[in-house]
Amino acid sequence: MTAPLSNDLRERVVAAVLAGEPSRRVASRFGVAVSSVVKWSQRYRSTGCVAPGKIGGHRKPLLQPHRDFIIERIGQTPHLTLHGLRKELAARGVKVSHNAVWLFLRREGLRFKKNPVRP
Template identity: 50%
Template sequence: MGKPCSLDLRERVVAAVETGGLSRKQAAARFGVAPSSAIKWVARFRATGSAAPAKMGGHKPRTLRDEHADWLIARCQAKDFTISQLVEELRLARGLKVDRRSVWEFLHAQGLSFKKKPVRQGAGPT
């Protein structure tokens, strides 16, 4: 995602529409911005009283932490598993909706292997 346009430019476009009598498309052409931007800036100004951009990005906290992490570690150490099985168990048993990638990253960070142990050949009775 790109950097937001300056507040000064946004305010000039909004002022041209609100007090200058221009349409949003005319103001966009006058200031060299996309018509969709002018439309959004004016709508934002009318809704909030400011043309300032909204906060971008931010940190989304991890879903698999605390008691969910403890449960998942215990579950992985108890028996063989696949990532898809863990996602389904988290949804059913814990009411937690997570992506397969999130579970994989958690397991990788914990050093847990999700590969099943192969069945040994010739280990049966003779």
């Protein structure tokens, strides 16, 4: 994924559009896509700012409300697998993937090993 273009460029593009220049001409003059000119102008009109939004999506923490349950299950059943934990969460009405459970455990620093003797 590429980095967003600078705010300086965005401000100059929006200023040109606000001055009455057509979007296509502004796009060719500054070397950006017409769609970028339109989106930046729309963003400026709606928010008053041309700064880019957050890159990477906006994910809700699906498993955060179930953290206590997950910690309790790992403590009670040390041989529990990720797939087993996912099935238990599904039984509680939380439908997530195996990867989502793994990412949650890694992000929270929660680990469980089947053989605690080995490092």
